[in-house]
Amino acid sequence: MKAAVLEALDRLVVKEVPTPEIDDHSALLRVEATSICGSDVRILHHGNPRVQPPAIIGHEAAGVIVKAGKHVTRVREGDRVAIGADVPCGQCHWCRNGMGNNCAVNYAIGYQIPGAFAEYMLLSRLVLEEGPITPIGDQLTYDEASLAEPLACAINGLELVNMSLGKTVCIIGLGPIGCMLIDLARVMGATKVIAAQRSKTRMEIARFYEADVYIDTSSEDLVARCREETGGEGPDVVITACGSVEAHEQAIEMVAHRGYVNLFGGLKKDARPMCVLSNTIHYKECFVTGSHGSVPRQHALAVRLLEKGMVRVQPLITHRFPLTRIEEGFAAMEGRGGMKVIIQPHAE
Numbered sequence: 001m002k003a004a005v006l007e008a009l010d011r012l013v014v015k016e017v018p019t020p021e022i023d024d025h026s027a028l029l030r031v032e033a034t035s036i037c038g039s040d041v042r043i044l045h046h047g048n049p050r051v052q053p054p055a056i057i058g059h060e061a062a063g064v065i066v067k068a069g070k071h072v073t074r075v076r077e078g079d080r081v082a083i084g085a086d087v088p089c090g091q092c093h094w095c096r097n098g099m100g101n102n103c104a105v106n107y108a109i110g111y112q113i114p115g116a117f118a119e120y121m122l123l124s125r126l127v128l129e130e131g132p133i134t135p136i137g138d139q140l141t142y143d144e145a146s147l148a149e150p151l152a153c154a155i156n157g158l159e160l161v162n163m164s165l166g167k168t169v170c171i172i173g174l175g176p177i178g179c180m181l182i183d184l185a186r187v188m189g190a191t192k193v194i195a196a197q198r199s200k201t202r203m204e205i206a207r208f209y210e211a212d213v214y215i216d217t218s219s220e221d222l223v224a225r226c227r228e229e230t231g232g233e234g235p236d237v238v239i240t241a242c243g244s245v246e247a248h249e250q251a252i253e254m255v256a257h258r259g260y261v262n263l264f265g266g267l268k269k270d271a272r273p274m275c276v277l278s279n280t281i282h283y284k285e286c287f288v289t290g291s292h293g294s295v296p297r298q299h300a301l302a303v304r305l306l307e308k309g310m311v312r313v314q315p316l317i318t319h320r321f322p323l324t325r326i327e328e329g330f331a332a333m334e335g336r337g338g339m340k341v342i343i344q345p346h347a348e
Contacts, residue, residue, distance in 0.1 A: 002345065003118035004326045006055045009047055014324055017056075020114075020122035027075050027123040028067040029083070032142035034116040035060035036333045036341045037150065044330065046269075050111040058117035058343070059085035059110035062136065062145035066120070074128050082145040083116065083123075084132025084152055084299035085109050095130070101156070101293035108293075117326060119345045132299035137307050143320070143342045144306055147176070147313045151302035152294035154180045158188055159298075160291045161237050161260035165189035170226050170235040172196045172217075172251065173242025173265060174206035176316045176339050181239055182209040183311040190237075194229055196222055205339055208315045223254045230256065240265050248274050255286050263290045316340045322347040 001019040004012050022028050037060050043051055051057060061083040065075045075081060087107040088100025095103050109115050113127065123133065132152070136145045154177055163169075169185045171178050174197035185193050195211035197203045198218045207214065215225050226235055234256040240247045242265045251261045281288060294302075305311045318338030321329040323345040333341045 001119040002323055003056050004058075004323060006044065006051065006053050006057055008053055010045060012044055012326065012330070014326060017118070019120050022067050022069050022122065024069040024071045025125035025128070026069050027065055027072050027128060029061075029063045029081070029121045029123055030066045031061055031116050031118060031121050031345045032063040033061065033146040034058045034343045034345070035143075035146040035150075036329055036343065038333075040110070041330060041333055048111065050106065050108065056114045056116075056118050057110040058115035059083070059108060060146045060149040061109075061116035061121070062142040062148075063121070072128060074133065075123070080136045080138070080142075080145075082134045082136050082148040082299070082303050083109060083121075084134075084149045084294060084296065086293040086295065087113060087127055087131040088295070090126070090130040098295060098297065100130070100295050117323065117343060117345070119323070130296070132294070132296040134300045134303040136303055140303070140307050143317055143344075144313050145303065146342065147180075147316070147340060148299055148302040148306055149294075150177055151180050151184070151306065151311055151313070152298040153177070153291070154184050155298045155301055156294045157181070157239060157262050157264045157291040158184060160289050161239070161262050161287070163188040163190070163237060166191050167236040168192040168194070168230055169237040169239065170194040170196065170251075170254070171211075172222070172238065172240045172247045173244070174202050175241065176313075177264070178241035179206050179209050179316055179339070180311055180313065181241060182206070182211050184305070185237075187305065187310050192229070194226055194235060199336065201337060202339070205315060205318075209312075223250050226254045233257070234259060236260070238262070243267050245271050245274050249276060252276050252280055252286070252288060255284065257284045257286065259284070259286050261286065261288045263288070266292070313340075317342055320344060320347070
């Protein structure tokens with residue numbers, strides 16, 4: 001089969017590799033769509049301790065089961081499925097209690113487990129028993145289904161801030177996750193959504209999602225505008241869906257008393273430390289959390305929301321490339337001219 005193999009930093013080569021062989025407890029997935037994640041870009045350029053080249057990365061995927069071992073019961077040949085990233089070990093305290101994304105082993109597809117920038121992918125016994133594998137209905141395209149993985153991460157983020165009816169939510173950063181969060185915040189009960197973004201290209205795409213307020217952070221004071229839009233109180237929930245330490249600081253400055261801040265977007269390793277007056281948290285009695293990844297339950301929920309059109313992702317898919325042009329796909333992703341870039345391994 002053809003696969004894009006990460007041979008070294010900054011070296012991703014499409015080549016012929018052996019098609020995985022299944023045993024009685026595994027299955028083979030024909031990969032139909034894999035979305036490029038920002039973490040894939042970081043792995044390409046900066047590596048990751050859990051990725052040892054030569055390796056096949058890619059973890060936002062969907063496809064069809066073409067082979068299943070005789071003892072496999074979770075999937076059958078012909079099943080259309082979406083695949084997530086985080087795979088619980090199934091043995092530790094965190095995994096046994098439904099919080100596998102906090103597992104110390106931290107297995108993930110496209111990391112220790114060979115990923116989906118390939119024509120076929122092996123679903124091992126561990127992945128089948130513990131991992132995020134969710135059937136998808138015929139109404140959902142493979143391209144859309146591949147975005148269940150980032151949507152599951154967004155669900156995890158809003159669950160951790162106790163999202164509930166009637167809250168005002170500010171989302172800083174309107175990339176794909178930020179746009180999903182607009183729809184998702186509505187689904188989970190937000191009555192006012194404030195959306196903030198610096199890039200004008202992404203702002204235009206994000207307007208499809210009809211947030212109540214859009215703030216151009218390149219020309220407006222984000223903290224002042226958010227206070228103005230909330231009667232001086234600040235938003236109940238602030239999500240930083242971007243990799244900006246300044247946004248992290250602004251989020252804590254603007255959040256309402258007893259509000260929640262989720263530092264959702266990770267920062268570069270060389271980012272400066274966040275500078276926050278701890279008395280701000282003390283006197284507001286606000287809650288500051290982070291979130292990363294998701295668990296299989298959230299991936300299954302993400303697929304259901306996509307199938308019902310409650311979270312819309314089609315407008316976010318701005319580029320599609322066959323596997324043989326994956327370098328162009330990464331370039332489009334890094335150029336930030338669009339949103340989600342889909343690799344279709346079997347396209348010409």
